[in-house]
Amino acid sequence: MNMHVSPEPNMYRYDEFDRRFVDARVAQFRDQVARRLDGTITEDEFKPMRLMNGLYHQLHAYMLRVAVPYGTMSSRQLNVLADIADKYDRGYGHWTTRQNIQFNWIRLQDAADILDMLANVEMHAIQTSGNCIRNTTTDAYAGAAADELADPRPVCELIRQWSSLHPEFTYLPRKFKIAVTGSPNDRAAVRVHDIGLRMHLNAAGERGWEVLVGGGQGRTPMIAVTVRDWLREADLLPYLTAVMRVYNLIGRRDNKYKARIKILVHEMGAEAFSAAVEKEFAEAPRETLEVDARELVRISSYFAPPAWETLAPFVPEIEEKKLADRGFRMWLAANTAAHKVPGYSIVNASFKPAGGIPGDATSQQMRAVAALADTYSFGEVRVTHAQNLTMPHVRTADLIEVWEQLKQHGLAEANIGLIGDIISCPGLDYCALATARSIPVAQEISTRCADIKKQHDVGPLKLNISGCINACGHHHVGHIGILGVDKKGREFYQITLGGSSAGNASIGKILGPGFGADEIAGAVETVVDTYLNVREQGEEFLQTYRRLGAAPFKEALYASN
């Protein structure tokens, strides 16, 4: 075993300004809570303040959503999240689809103390709610993936700093979400975000960005349109500013359901919207460009790669274990990914046990992953938008030990990217907005599909469940999507097929009439079995659907009725 104990992983660290800013914000919020508790301010007055600090009130209690900037955190930070879960919650947290964590059982009087704990490890909950620019998300494999052009996280951090309490963009028409990918294989769902940024290299090897605008899910799902094929990296912030200004000025504020930028792009037309942005961009002052460039260089230095060892890509022990142990072989196939440096692998810890609650993590599991990251992954951890954790830099030679230890903590289900890796919102069990439960549906499906061998036979299949039209479970982009609705006091579930958040993104189409709570898992099984019957050699679920359309699935589900 090779010990990589590293208290300083390659990630951004606060400077004095950041630290003072976050500390001041905690002190301000502590005062706001005190005034709320002594009755000086009402709930109506307090609500926008607590939301600006990530404190919601959900179905059962206050819920605190903590930002994990672009999903990157250190083992030290993960240990503090575990401490918060134990001290102030009920021993667990929940990874979200925006690479954040939510605590479901927070007491108001504890909220400022929790923010203090977070500030001590350079974390906060600012802008995890409200009509502002939310946590920028990116590829969970950033800085490690074999297929990426460059690490996108310096740009994510630049956007984070630019967008944090930006005076112009703190009260937008609606919330605003940005995703960034540095890989041609989109793992950040850039085409279903308000703004998606996709890195490209030109012939000279210079980095530039494709800018996509107007994607989104919710009640009106849309795929983003490209408004710029190529944008110089130096122009990134002025261009983003131009997009935001057009949206902020023209975006609708009269109807919250029509207030997202996707509606504006749709109503104006992509060409007219793009022209408005270009006009704004052309008029924008350029005096900050050099500052932005210097800042990007400064930020990039924090993301310098770890001290890689020179390792052989081929590890005989691993190859032997693969041949001898089917369980290890399947885990390796599903839960690890190719690293850009020979001899290293990307390892995913699955928080999707059969019958479990997708994305729930106990404090013990958090500490276990933190310890593993310290020992095997330069102290670095990522939260994935699929509600799992990633250790980005594990020596391939250490994979057997990592697998064994993950198994001990229930984190080695070999199902990443398979049907058991269900993305689910908290649904009606926790959420005040939900209209139906989503977790029990996920539990039943993952129980029925518990046979890992069958999951591997079925192959890549993304199943997403949302408990209401707001689509926090991203059902629109699930290969199989499930939307829970309230129908005269009963839970009903619609199935959509053919969604995808990858490079060739698509919005799933409703298959037909919905199913009752006791029918939906069986219906999904029928869809999967139908796919197995009609697929061609080597064809994945989405490819089969795109080749054949909905007909065979409809036939299987509805013909008898």
Add this chain to the structure above:
Amino acid sequence: MNDVTEDCGEYVVTANEVLSGDTVFRSAEATWVRGIDGAAVSKCEDTGFVALGEAQKDEHANIVMGPYLVEVSRESGAIRPVHIRERIRALGPTVRADLALAAQGFSTSEVVDR
């Protein structure tokens, strides 16, 4: 005044405690309790609104927030909300038995500390 024999439904007053955020119910003693079994039941919505009006004084006193009426029915003698949303809100998540209200050790008559 409503005829108590009229089938006009039964209602309890619920809210959330400011301090903890917890779901609470208005008791017959005009206190707030965490368990729905300790809630005062009003026959008919009109009577419920009278109770709600009283409860709103506690919102102004900063004890609870957002009080409202919930329709309930009797199940083996126990008071249970009619709608699934309110049922989950009253009894806890359906997916973690250890987080359901009874498992948290709250007796039905426990008065919220204020």
